[in-house]
Amino acid sequence: MTTIALIVAAGKGERAGGGVPKQYRPLGGLPVLRRAVLAFSRHPRIDAVRVMIAEEHRALYDAAVAGLDLGAPVIGGAERQASVLNGLESLADAAPEIVLIHDAARPLVPAGVIDRVLDALDAAPAALPVLAVADTLKRGEGGLAAGTVSRDGLWRAQTPQGMRFDAVLDAHRRAAAEGVTMTDDAALMEWAGHAVALVAGSEDAMKITTAQDFALADRLLAGALETRVGTGFDVHRLGAKTPGGVDGVALGGIVIPHDQALLGHSDADVGLHAITDALLGALGDGDIGAHFPPSDPQWKGAASHMFLADACRRVRKAGGAIRHLDLTVICERPKVGPHREAMRARIAEICGVPVARVSVKATTTERLGFPGRGEGIAAQAAATIALPAPDLTVPDLTDQEDL
Structure with a gap:
């Protein structure tokens, strides 16, 4: 039927x-x-x-x-x-x-x-x-009660x-x-x-x-939504700029002028990659490598906002909504502070959320490890989403006795 x-x-x-x-x-x-x-x-x-x-x-x-x-x-x-x-x-x-x-x-x-x-x-x-x-x-006439209806x-x-x-x-x-x-x-x-x-x-x-x-x-x-939190982490090496590549460091959806570039199959934006994985994690929908494998040549040099936009579409398709995104960039250089608000604005634009729902922070490792030696940049992110669940649908509290 x-x-x-x-x-x-x-x-x-x-x-x-x-x-x-x-x-x-x-x-x-x-x-x-x-x-x-x-x-x-x-x-x-x-x-x-x-x-x-x-x-x-x-x-x-x-x-x-x-x-x-x-x-x-x-x-x-x-x-x-x-x-x-x-x-x-x-x-x-x-x-x-x-x-x-x-x-x-x-x-x-x-x-x-x-x-x-x-x-x-x-x-x-x-x-x-x-x-x-x-x-x-009540039945009304001229603004006055004129009788009660059974x-x-x-x-x-x-x-x-x-x-x-x-x-x-x-x-x-x-x-x-x-x-x-x-x-x-x-x-x-x-x-x-x-x-x-x-x-x-x-x-x-x-x-x-x-x-x-x-x-x-x-x-x-x-009352019919559950809150889920996912985390993401990504690392990319710093190296010499490739001819025709990004003129600086692609980070948080913008390009920060720098004498080196992040190296990777795509534009290597560790910030957007971390947020993408955080959203996919909250959805329970794999990771960025499962959806955009580095072995696929079509993603060679791709702009990472495409990956993040896809994760946001997956949230919406599941009936969910992004509540908050929190990104922490870990590096010695370049300095993130002067570019923080531009990064927040760009991430909010990609995800279709108010800027107030996006946080961008930066820290160093006190010159310890590969970020401290200036060999690469790391980023970690947390994403909070509201998502319907089969056991948390709008409760049907109607008395279902025969009419």
């Missing part, structure tokens, strides 16, 4: 502020849309994910999902219902058995909610995650909403032809005469609409 998730991300999303549509704003170091996509692309019962976007947001979309295995996005319509229809039509040739339709503004949906929706589709053509209405409901049988609808593909495509096509508009896809399925099963949703699958919602989601996410 083929199951495809459609992520609706074509809205303007301006009420949350931030200067960009809310689906592209960062949440815990990752764009909201990326988190929503990851919730489904990592789920073992989802075969593919497709996203509907506004045409003018293509550059924002490309940046938000960079490195993920997604096909081209679908251009949405003026309203949500039109966007969903476009997404469904894009799947007509593939004709999956099941489609899940999810709002990008719900990035923290737990895997358990997805499972409950999919399970319900074994017996029903559509399924909807819901939460019971807990607050007393909560009996009332539920708050969430997404993902699951449907049999052929049924929901037919319902959307009929609604478009007849000019019928509904607030969500479950309502459209009801209108088309299909039964919609109710399953337990989750408070964590909240819809982010306002700045206050972002703050709450950040607090939820903070």
Whole structure:
């Protein structure tokens, strides 16, 4: 059985502020849309994910999902219902058995909610995650209470909403032809005469609409991340400059004028190499030599910022965020102090983090050992990242009793 998730991300999303549509704003170091996509692309019962976007947001979309295995996005319509229809039509040739339709503004949906929706589709053509209405409901007129509304049988609808593909495509096509508009896809399925099963949703699958919602989601996410620390160490010899090589010492992403150069297969930037290994260590993803072996001629003379940028991409692809980078350079010469801030700025630029998250220090070995004799430069680094873990997902604390 083929199951495809459609992520609706074509809205303007301006009420949350931030200067960009809310689906592209960062949440815990990752764009909201990326988190929503990851919730489904990592789920073992989802075969593919497709996203509907506004045409003018293509550059924002490309940046938000960079490195993920997604096909081209679908251009949405003026309203949500039109966007969903476009997404469904894009799947007509593939004709999956099941489609899940999810709002990008719900990035923290737990895997358990997805499972409950999919399970319900074994017996029903559509399924909807819901939460019971807990607050007393009041009807208002002219700013005054005009009556109390019974909560009996009332539920708050969430997404993902699951449907049999052929049924929901037919319902959307009929609604478009007849000019019928509904607030969500479950309502459209009801209108088309299909039964919609109710399953337990989750408070964590909240819809982010306002700045206050972002703050709450950040607090939820903070409890679903673990902190990891990795270390890196690298050494390169100092020697005569090679013709056409770096005119000085490549160190910390910049070139420091010097009468010698660091020797190595690449540009031998020990600082960036150490940080790269620290990030890979925190990820548990090998080391710089495993990803960029010195035996490979394509890395001959390569600029080391390429290695560090790749490690940063790996962190982001894993759903993580860089919290802090700490680099210590060990040498007698050249003097690092005058170049410290330039190194911090360059490292921050490569990694896409604020300069405040980067520390650069330098020390000597009191003229002991190879650094003390001026034979080479060493560097050690520590990287702190926040990373989701299978046993530290957003907790689904919903009461899962039968509805």
